[in-house]
Amino acid sequence: MYIDRRRFLEMTAALAGSSVMTTAMPWFNIFNDPAPAGRNASDRVRVGVIGVGSRGRGLVYNLQELEKTMNLEIAAVCDTYEPHYQRAIEQTDGKAEAFFDYREMIEKVELDAVVIASPLYEHAHQTINCLKAGLHVFCEKSMARTLEDVKAMYDAYKETGNILLIGHQRLFNPVYLDAMERLHRGDIGPITMLRAWWHRNTDWVFYSDTGGRGTPLDRQRNWRFYDEFSAGMITELGSHHFQVANWVLGALPESVMGSGSINFFNDGREVYDNFAFVFKYPGDIHFTYDCITSNKHNGMQVQVLGNDGTMELESNMQYEEFPETPPALEDLIKTILGGDNEVIPIGGATWIPDAPIRIGGKYITPDYALDDTLLYLEGFINFVRKGSAPEKLTNEGYNASIWTLLAEQAAKTGEVVTCPSEYII
Template sequence: MSDNAFDLTRRLFLDRVVQAAALAGMAQLAPWAAASAADPIGRDRVRLGVIGTGDRGRALIQNILKTRNCAVAAICDDYAPHLDKARALLPAATPAFTDHRAMLDAGGIDAVVIATPLHVHAIQTFDALDAGLHVWCEKAMARTIADCTAMVTRSQAAGRILQIGHQRLFNPTYLNALARARAGEIGTITQVRASWHRNRDWRRAVPPGSDLERKLNWRLYRESSAGLMTELATHQIQVANWFFGALPTRVMGSGSICFWKDGREVYDHVALIFDYPGGRKLVYTSLLNNARYGCEEQIMGHKGSIEPELGRIYAETPPRVPGLQQMRRDVAKGRRRTIPIGGATWFPELPVTTPGESLGWGEYDESMLQFEAFAEAVKTGTPAPGLLREAYHASVASLLGESAMDAGQPISWPSGLAFEKLEA
């Protein structure tokens, strides 16, 4: 693809994002879009220093390299194999550091990108803010609610941008889905079902004879991670908050080390219910030993359903054929299956298999777009409205979910704990 063709693709992509954000009052739901539309391709690149060059950090570097208003100006990692892999993605002259404080002291950057283990997000954010830099940080925000709160208040006191990596906020399919839900197409939303299922142990190989187990496998230990809740669930809690337009009132759940009995401390299987005002619920499950249903959300209203991860919207189906009629049709077509018989008026409660309607725009890169929006925020000194609020509430909810599972009893949303209180 030529440079001109790629530029056109990006511009069309941005146009579609802004169009989706404009539907059904989306200026309030995704207010960052207006800022992105003002100057989507900035003339001057914002210089980013990337802290953490593991798998996720390198993926972010590759996304940054696709943008037209960001540049990777420095990289940092205290694990040499990761740093060497990141060097291979960048010009040889790109400065590389093994201590993030040395990178901050060296200057030459406008902002940092933090893609390190969860438990060091807060201190690295504080160090960058103290150095006068803006911060883009991976989700979840931090290991504790206190640190999440401190990250918000410190960024506000410093007058610097703090943006958290919730890329669904930039995904045109999700924006279109939210616009159509807010327009009433699926009726009153009463339940969101979400899951993120994988079939791998999350364990990384440790060099023989080294003491790097907890460093490389930080996701498996409580001191550095809440496991499935902070590594995966925050994305989908944010989606539920978004579609409900509210915060959870309480959460209950059960977690276990059910399959990977390898010395890990975090749960490999979780099931939770988040209550929302009006009796609405987010039902969330995540496990690490079966990937059949993968990552999905089901937004369920009385007129229809939306599955944004699959890019589909479905209307509720008309009355189904009574069971005996269905059986006669199956016999006529040579189909064989066991069905219960409850009389001629019995309706089989089977999953809906209608194809639904596409929500559109399957070819895009929302991870790239979030950095372009971050760069524009850095240039103007104005945070994109709504992003930090969404991230803060999702991180807090994920940590409350961990607490509820540990306690074995419901945990209520803490009184007075909301982003708007921090802004006051």
């Protein structure tokens, strides 16, 4: 069995009205009670997309997928970067009106909502202006570069009453639907620690033809490297898992301490290429988080450690062992990356997983054939039709965004950082 669309709807229906659904993930109810929609043009949700780089392009694909089943139209696209602007026109077959300036876009095109996937430092003014223009907003994570901007976005959301959702897509992942129920039921006992990490072996250079670090073009294209524009992997990667930790524990951190450095990719970038944090939660529970870009052995994971068991949420496993990495394929990848074409001794009898007892784990939830970003956007479109979304969903995005910036502050100052009262909502 695997989770297809029908099975997913059965799962959300089965949890309808349950305390875990109500308290921890009320947004999944949108699939039990989607907004009724006619097929008329007047019922069509018209969406503009601001920022169609690598992530934005993926979101346009997702929206195009939704166009097949929902009365939805990608009415406009916008990017300040000419190649992406052109690419988005092609991607939408010229049907979406294209703009370089989002202000012009929201003024000229009749829209109901925008999807924002621009660089982090652009999120705040774009979100606030769109909310104030009466539009609902789905903004990629993390929210903004500064605490003030994050709060200003939140305030604009409260003032206007329009929807603001932040793209932490794990919030809509079927694994978490099942995992949260099990965690609340106590399947792994009392939770005593969370560990998560995101380890990659990459220089993280999105664009290599910019003339190198520090050039104006590099600052624009590889904005993730510059302190003015991004907190690097803290905002771009960590944000996802900080959200998961808050969500799983049903609480916010009391404090964070941490440290970071550039110890390998010393190419002029200003943001850490490795860091480690310890968050302390109520009940003396710790959440450790580390990121590195020079070693990918550990990959990406969220481990929930309870007295009776462990959940590995990124791999949909309960308990903890991984199948070993197939060495032959690693060799093959190495030769590809090295530009060699050598014989790789690979062909053999079928590799069979170790006996379940040796793997020591089982799936949390049946395998699923659904894309969480797609589900999130489907939810967003339905919320737009209804005119509102669960406040907790916005708060998840807000709190994760605030704590990414507090974590950054902890690493930069070496101090134990708590949340200033003005940012507690």
